[in-house]
Amino acid sequence: MIRGRKRKPLNSGTYGCVPVRPVLPVRTLAAIDADGVVGSAGITTRSGRRLHRKAMRAAERERLSWDSELGQQAPKTSEDTEGRERLPMTTSTNMGWVRYAPKIPWHMASVSESGMLSPLGVSGWPRLEGPVIGHSVINGNVWRFDAWSPYRYDGTSVNGWIIGTMGSGKSTLLKAFTTRETTSPWNRQVLIEGDPKGEWAAVALANGGQVVEVGNGRYLNPLDVAEKPAAVTDEDWASTVFGLRVGALESIASVLRKGRVFDPGERAVVSAALAELQRRTAVPTVAGLTDLLDSEWKQRVTVRGMQRSQVERTASDLTIIYNTLVEGDLKGGFERESTVDLDPSAPMIVFNTGSVGSGEDLRKRLYNACMNSAVDRLCYSHDGRFRIIVAEEGYELLQDPALVKAWQKRMRLCGDLGTSSWMLMHELQDIEKFAPEGSDHLKQIKSILTLSGVQIIYSQSPASLKAMGSILGDDLSETELLTIEQLPAHWGLWRVGKQIRDVVQADMGREAFQLFRTDANRAG
Structure with a gap:
């Protein structure tokens, strides 16, 4: 497109151009091989078949030459894939640098054989928005993608x-x-x-x-939380923080026990211990939790639905698990306040x-x-x-x-x-x-x-x-x-x-x- 009030060519600046290719229906594209040569099934005359074989040989020579120049391995073929359809692919550009406007594969086909409903279809921009990722090896289009573009589409x-x-x-x-x-x-x-x-x-x-x-004196506390968002109430934020901390403690226990997550009793005891720890300190840690579970607290606390002996036994088991991070061979990264x-x-x-x-x-x-x-x-x-x-x-x-x-x-x-x-x-x-x-x-x-x-x-x-x-x-x-x-x-x-x-x-x-x-x- 030429810009300007009188539609005259620009005498300064630059032009922006987009390479385009004909658009073929998906079903027809699937019948075209990697070099873009239409199969001979639809050719009925002897001269047409002879011309097709000649075109196939020329296309193969060009493909081998192009692959050699790029140092690129061509798509694999095997006897068991004959007669089966795959998505068509053009010869690719070499990794490490970009050849702008990749080479259009040579092919021959009549309008009826190609299945086109109009003399010329032109491909436009891809349907997804986002930064440029690369190009389609099916049609050569620029491929753009943003993680949220599928939802917008x-x-x-x-x-x-x-x-x-x-x-x-x-x-x-x-x-x-x-x-x-x-x-x-x-x-x-x-x-x-x-x-x-x-x-x-x-x-x-x-x-x-x-x-x-982490390690070598650097700590990352898994029980840390971010500052409360302004739009969230104190009550809702306290509930969110508590849930995140229980989830972190469950993930740690699951790892140390080879995939076994909390049972209801363990979750109840951990929740009670975490609630007590949050009342005592502004920043709970795994070390602080371990000390609490191993203290006389487990003999005084009441957990609804559990007998005192069950609470003590569960607290002792959890102490052994989390102490691996505090005094065991896994210490030195996550048990203290964050540095x-x-x-x-x-x-x-x-x-x-x-x-x-x-x-x-x-x-x-x-x-x-x-x-x-x-x-x-x-x-x-x-x-x-x-x-x-x-x-x-x-x-x-x-x-x-x-x-x-x-x-x-x-x-x-x-x-x-x-x-x-x-x-x-x-x-x-x-x-x-x-x-x-x-x-x-x-x-x-x-x-x-x-x-x-x-x-x-x-x-x-x-x-x-x-x-x-x-x-x-x-x-x-x-x-x-x-x-x-x-x-x-x-x-x-x-x-x-x-x-x-x-x-x-x-x-x-x-x-x-x-x-x-x-x-x-x-x-x-």
Whole structure:
């Protein structure tokens, strides 16, 4: 479009142009192969078939040449996929830098064969708003996404998950997505709930964020709370704070007891002890709670529905559990008042668990439980900020029923809290290890997966594809399964709500790619 009162070309400044491609119906697109060559089923003449074979050979030579130039692996093909339909994909751009206006695949087709209802259809901007993430490898469109754009589009849930095998590009995509969400005009705050590999710390610092670490004299009290929001009454805030603290204590106990949450008696005793502790001190701590449970208080307190002997026995059992943080081998991070202050204005806060050894599974799960409480403290502050919460190692969180319960609750309250929760996992078959079939724990895990409005799927093993089909059911089509099976590295299938399906590659410059990548040392 030419601007100006007389519609004359500009003699200064710049023009903005958008590359476009013809739009074909989805059913027809699914019949076009990766090079854009229409299958020969509809060609009836001998000369037409000869021309088609010639075009196929030319397209294959061009594809091989283009793949060689980019150093990019072409989508996989196999004999067992012949005759089955997958989403069409063009040749991708190389990771690490961007070729603007990716090459349009050569193909030949008549108007009737292509199924177009008009001589030319032109693709416009994608239907979702947000910062630029990359481009569609189906049609070359710029792909934009903001965590709240699915809801603005058609009411889809703002929560999501990403899965992919090692080296598939899922972490790179997540870093690009969250980093761009912190920029204006979106201004989202990103909370990384656990960073076991220490790879998010550099990303946060490069974006002016905060890295939270505990140990070596640094403490983060899981019973801390934020300041009371002005719009919330004292009574309602006191109830919210009490519930958050009981939830934090239950998560810690669940981790230390390998997934066993509070029974009614334990919850009653902990609630009574916490109420007493709140009357005695402004800032309760795990150490203070442990001392109270081990004192003469347990002999004097009355808990409705429990005999005194039951109260004493329950208090003693809880003392043993929480004392692990106070005097046991897990001390030194969460039992005292906080010496680490969270910065609610930071664009990105990373809770670094990279200092935990790879063999210290119990300590790692304890870190996740306590840092989940710190995330809740920020979210329940109702300070007007919109927050994207990322569980970098989703399988660690899913192992614990209390953490699953807390995550599911945050998903349900996303509208009230202003949160968008995202979980990163390797493969869906992993969930079979976390809970027995038919258990409430497994049902809650599956509800997290099925109720998430955005699902981004990178390459998967055959076993995981089978599990995915079982979990997602009829919502996952045969075409999508075949597409996932043939995804090369850094291509992901985006499933947004019930309507939007696309294969997307994140675009970024060299500097960003080096910052985001996690595979630099895998080749040896």
